[in-house]
Amino acid sequence: xxxxxxxxxxxxxxxxxxxxxxxxxxxxxxxxxxxxxxxxxxxxxxxxxxxxxxxxxxxxxxxxxxxxxxxxxxxxxxxxxxxxxxxxxxxxxxxxxxxxxxxxxxxxxxxxxxxxxxxxxxxxxxxxxxxxxxxxxxxxxxxxxxxxxxxxxxxxxxxxxxxxxxxxxxxxxxxxxxxxxxxxxxxxxxxxxxxxxxxxxxxxxxxxxxxxxxxxxxxxxxxxxxxxxxxxxxxxxxxxxxxxxxxxxxxxxxxxxxxxxxxxxxxxxxxxxxxxxxxxxxxxxxxxxxxxxxxxxxxxxxxxxxxxxxxxxxxxxxxxxxxxxxxxxxxxxxxxxxxxxxxxxxxxxxxxxxxxxxxxxxx
Amino acid sequence: xxxxxxxxxxxxxxxxxxxxxxxxxxxxxxxxxxxxxxxxxxxxxxxxxxxxxxxxxxxxxxxxxxxxxxxxxxxxxxxxxxxxxxxxxxxxxxxxxxxxxxxxxxxxxxxxxxxxxxxxxxxxxxxxxxxxxxxxxxxxxxxxxxxxxxxxxxxxxxxxxxxxxxxxxxxxxxxxxxxxxxxxxxxxxxxxxxxxxxxxxxxxxxxxxxxxxxxxxxxxxxxxxxxxxxxxxxxxxxxxxxxxxxxxxxxxxxxxxxxxxxxxxxxxxxxxxxxxxxxxxxxxxxxxxxxxxxxxxxxxxxxxxxxxxxxxxxxxxxxxxxxxxxxxxxxxxxxxxxxxxxxxxxxxxxxxxxxxxxxxxxx
Numbered sequence: 001x002x003x004x005x006x007x008x009x010x011x012x013x014x015x016x017x018x019x020x021x022x023x024x025x026x027x028x029x030x031x032x033x034x035x036x037x038x039x040x041x042x043x044x045x046x047x048x049x050x051x052x053x054x055x056x057x058x059x060x061x062x063x064x065x066x067x068x069x070x071x072x073x074x075x076x077x078x079x080x081x082x083x084x085x086x087x088x089x090x091x092x093x094x095x096x097x098x099x100x101x102x103x104x105x106x107x108x109x110x111x112x113x114x115x116x117x118x119x120x121x122x123x124x125x126x127x128x129x130x131x132x133x134x135x136x137x138x139x140x141x142x143x144x145x146x147x148x149x150x151x152x153x154x155x156x157x158x159x160x161x162x163x164x165x166x167x168x169x170x171x172x173x174x175x176x177x178x179x180x181x182x183x184x185x186x187x188x189x190x191x192x193x194x195x196x197x198x199x200x201x202x203x204x205x206x207x208x209x210x211x212x213x214x215x216x217x218x219x220x221x222x223x224x225x226x227x228x229x230x231x232x233x234x235x236x237x238x239x240x241x242x243x244x245x246x247x248x249x250x251x252x253x254x255x256x257x258x259x260x261x262x263x264x265x266x267x268x269x270x271x272x273x274x275x276x277x278x279x280x281x282x283x284x285x286x287x288x289x290x291x292x293x294x295x296x297x298x299x300x301x302x303x304x305x306x307x308x309x310x311x312x313x314x315x316x317x318x319x320x321x322x323x324x325x326x327x328x329x330x331x332x333x334x335x336x337x338x339x340x341x342x343x344x345x346x347x348x349x350x351x352x353x354x355x356x357x358x359x360x361x362x363x
Numbered sequence: 364x365x366x367x368x369x370x371x372x373x374x375x376x377x378x379x380x381x382x383x384x385x386x387x388x389x390x391x392x393x394x395x396x397x398x399x400x401x402x403x404x405x406x407x408x409x410x411x412x413x414x415x416x417x418x419x420x421x422x423x424x425x426x427x428x429x430x431x432x433x434x435x436x437x438x439x440x441x442x443x444x445x446x447x448x449x450x451x452x453x454x455x456x457x458x459x460x461x462x463x464x465x466x467x468x469x470x471x472x473x474x475x476x477x478x479x480x481x482x483x484x485x486x487x488x489x490x491x492x493x494x495x496x497x498x499x500x501x502x503x504x505x506x507x508x509x510x511x512x513x514x515x516x517x518x519x520x521x522x523x524x525x526x527x528x529x530x531x532x533x534x535x536x537x538x539x540x541x542x543x544x545x546x547x548x549x550x551x552x553x554x555x556x557x558x559x560x561x562x563x564x565x566x567x568x569x570x571x572x573x574x575x576x577x578x579x580x581x582x583x584x585x586x587x588x589x590x591x592x593x594x595x596x597x598x599x600x601x602x603x604x605x606x607x608x609x610x611x612x613x614x615x616x617x618x619x620x621x622x623x624x625x626x627x628x629x630x631x632x633x634x635x636x637x638x639x640x641x642x643x644x645x646x647x648x649x650x651x652x653x654x655x656x657x658x659x660x661x662x663x664x665x666x667x668x669x670x671x672x673x674x675x676x677x678x679x680x681x682x683x684x685x686x687x688x689x690x691x692x693x694x695x696x697x698x699x700x701x702x703x704x705x706x707x708x709x710x711x712x713x714x715x716x717x718x719x720x721x722x723x724x725x726x
Contacts, residue, residue: 074633076439077469106440107630109471130587134603148652150661166605173596175589203655223586226538229664232644232650233525235535236643240497240527240635246646267630269472272603280599283609290513291568298513301592357370 002324003316010035012331013050017218019334022064026089037120040305044183045120046322053116054330055256057108062086062116067093076105082115084259088123090115095124095266099133102268112264113244116251122174122305124266126164131168131284132277134269137161140238140262143248145178145219148228151205153218156248156262158183158234165272168282172302177231179220185211238263242297366679366689373398375694376413382419382697385427389452396451400483401680405666407546408483411686416449416479416691418619425449425479426512429455439468445478447622451486453478458487458629462496465631469578475627480616485668487629488526492533495640497632503601503625506611508541509581511591514568516581517610519625520544520598528635530644535665540594542583548574550724627633 010031017027030053038043057063066085069094073079078098082090094110101108116123121137128135141156157178164171189197189213200214201207208214211352221228239246242263252260290298318329373394375376380390393416402407414489419425422717429448433456436442443459445453459474481487484500491498504519520541527534543562551558563577564570584591585700604607605626615623653661 012442043550072469074465074467074469076471100439103562104437105468106435106437108439108468109470109632134600136600147650147653147661148651149655149657149659151656153652154650154653160593161630162600164599166599171596171599175592177406181424201656205656222589228592229536229538230523233534233664234528235527236527236529236534236647237497237499239646240639240643242635243639246643249647253471258705267470269440269604273606276603276606280603280609284599287510287513287517290510290515292516293514293564293570294512296512298510303594313629346368 001318003005004026004319004324005316006039006313007190008037009047009282010318012049012327014131016050016054016330017335018165020064022057022086022195024195026067026086029092033123035317036123038319040122040311041308041312042133043306043323044181044294044322046317047319047327049117049119051254051323051326051328052254056116056252061257061259062188066090068112068115070094070097076101076108078108078110080110080115082112082260083263084114085340086148088120089332091118091124091266093133095268096228098268099128099131099158101346102133102270107267109241109268110264110266111242113242113262114259114260115264117263118264120162120174121159121303122163122172124176125161125304126172127169128268129165129172132165132271134165134272135161135163137265138234138238139264140244140246140250140324141253142250144182144219145221145228145231146201146205147232148221148225149266151201151218154232155221155228155235156250157219158231158238158342160208160230160234163341164280165277166284167278168250169281169302169306171280171300172305175222177222177227177234179222179227182219185214185219189215210317226254233283235265237350239344241265251348263339296327339361343356364683367682367687368679369398369676371403371550372602372680372682373621375690376395376410377642377692379413379417379693380427383417383427385420385449387579388515389427389430389449392451394454396398396482396486396587396674398674398680399486402672402675402676403483403485404671405483405668406683407525409680410682410690412480412482414686414689414692415617415619419523419615422620424615424620424622430476431475433457433460435542437653439464440469440484441471441473441479443473443475445475445623445627447477447479450481452477452486453629454481454629458491458498460630461629461631462491462494462502465633468633469568470632473627473629474605474624475629476605477623478625479626481627483537484524485526485535485665488524488535489665490526491631492526492528492535494526495634497528498526499526499629499630501597501601502627503598503607503609503613504616505613505625507545508570508584508591508594509587510595511584513582516538518584518591518594518598518611520582521601522591525574527615527643528640530595530641532640532644532665532669534643534647534663535668537664538585540585542585542590542598545578545582548577548582552578556607567626599674601628604628632701 013031067083068090070101125135143153145155157176159176163175175357194209202213202217244263245261376394390653429446431453432444466551501523506516508518520539524537564577565580607626608624614621
């Protein structure tokens with residue numbers, strides 16, 4: 001593990017993105033998102049993801065400049081063609097428009113397709129909740145989860161996140177509907193550990209505790225039949241509203257060369273009265289104060305992430321050795337292109353055009 | 364068990380409601396909802412509930428005439444004071460308004476407080492989906508579920524339902540966020556059966572398999588920590604948007620004399636294109652066709668209820684003996700008031716004023 005200062009890590013990520021033609025505002029959004037995931041203790045959604053983002057920028061299935069084409073379908077529903085822009089860039093542009101609209105409509109929603117990976121959803125809904133509005137976010141992703149009673153992956157790990165203002169901290173739910181993430185399965189495989197029973201099936205659809213076998217198979221839904229029903233319904237809800245792909249046809253969140261065919265949904269409600277926000281805070285405190293069954297106090301969604309974030313911001317972020325080595329390599333090559341860092345709009349530098357470089361470094 | 368013809372059972376429920384001043388349109392909605400739950404095999408939300416509804420009409424905490432006061436907060440958000448009307452009457456009035464509004468706004472929502480029990484949420488979202496729109500419904504309810512790692516009930520069984528049009532049948536999710544219903548715990552207690560471990564805690568917050576002890580305690584959330592997070596977040600989301608009560612302050616869904624203090628939330632999206640509706644149908648069929656792990660085929664939310672409904676509509680509805688006896692008693696006393704059956708608006712009949720009768724029959 002490398003322990004890296006937060007500001008240094010953030011700057012490295014931004015400079016790598018600059019070197020791939022990403023304008024500074026977009027680079028800041030993408031780096032803030034990845035760093036926020038690291039701070040909250042979710043390295044699977046952290047700087048580890050940068051490698052894939054850079055590969056997608058190089059192969060042209062992520063557009064560094066696109067922010068999404070907006071088309072209001074009715075006064076409260078924003079239809080967005082993400083035009084293969086970076087996930088947080090397209091999503092924040094849509095979310096800004098919807099948040100502003102919700103002030104006059106009370107509720108407004110954005111349905112987005114052709115957008116890259118959103119990353120950690122809590123980052124979005126927490127910002128909305130901190131600004132006093134209420135947000136619901138969900139999206140589809142590549143099929144990794146098997147139906148309850150079925151043998152192969154047909155459903156994404158489809159997360160749902162909800163942010164609600166409360167005193168002194170907003171409530172922030174962010175949960176995938178898979179029992180565990182495929183990242184965790186890979187982590188068990190890398191460390192040679194067996195999986196707990198019930199987590200996964202192998203490629204033939206048989207239950208397995210062999211993590212390596214599970215990486216070629218499928219993950220169980222969380223919460224058995226009910227969790228399966230929720231995961232499938234989120235897939236259908238998002239795909240219906242965004243007119244995007246379903247099941248095994250979803251592409252672009254795990255590969256480096258397929259245009260994204262998943263969908264994203266954001267719903268925003270305008271500010272609740274401050275008296276309500278205060279009473280919700282009191283309720284959440286009463287929940288935390290419930291007498292615990294064991295030694296650990298009862299937690300409320302968002303509590304653990306906030307605690308970790310505060311500690312990590314002071315101590316620095318632990319980055320896995322392999323991820324760190326790759327980040328340094330990316331950063332070293334980024335520094336050899338100073339012209340690109342200065343202006344993302346410059347199409348060429350002393351080493352040749354950007355497209356040529358991207359082509360030569362593909363894969 | 365009494366096996367009762369569907370049309371007979373529906374007529375009995377309506378006549379009982381007529382006798383308690385419920386106008387015919389409202390009585391039809393309430394009886395359709397209860398009968399639909401019976402047909403789908405959810406007797407806990409069926410005619411068993413009529414006893415409580417009648418008691419609440421008699422004590423005055425359910426208003427037979429109220430349909431809810433509508434107040435648009437922004438062009439797409441309908442705020443409803445249910446004025447203690449019957450659950451499906453207030454909710455369908457709000458849902459009609461929101462469905463109509465969504466045609467021009469793309470998305471619209473209703474936030475409802477002071478409304479009686481909604482009953483089975485799938486009934487609402489399925490009707491919307493059958494009419495081609497998309498609906499999300501959720502509500503709070505009295506605290507029966509303990510936080511993950513906590514010893515006492517602090518959260519409702521807060522259900523969520525989602526209806527999405529699909530060919531040939533809509534997708535209809537309807538799930539409570541408790542692991543099981545309190546009705547099921549009571550059923551185990553009545554039959555003297557032990558509970559499976561992990562379902563419930565006793566009044567002291569200790570794990571118990573004694574169903575009787577569990578009825579005085581609390582139910583586990585479904586899906587462990589994630590399910591708890593979702594249940595709590597739905598409670599906070601609904602309470603925030605509707606400015607209604609939370610946790611142990613929620614009243615009016617299990618008692619006969621407390622005004623309802625829970626909240627209901629409906630979100631409606633306007634019609635997706637027919638090409639999307641067809642492709643979703645194909646995806647759902649592919650999910651059903653997933654090779655199963657056992658003998659049972661993979662199911663999609665709504666499949667089992669639809670199958671059961673079809674069978675029960677032909678065979679009749681099995682009503683538990685005790686519920687049936689009480690229903691007959693209610694119906695017999697309803698028939699002694701013929702004037703009330705003819706016109707719900709008639710404030711008096713030959714036996715005296717309605718309020719006096721209600722008073723004399725209280726409890």
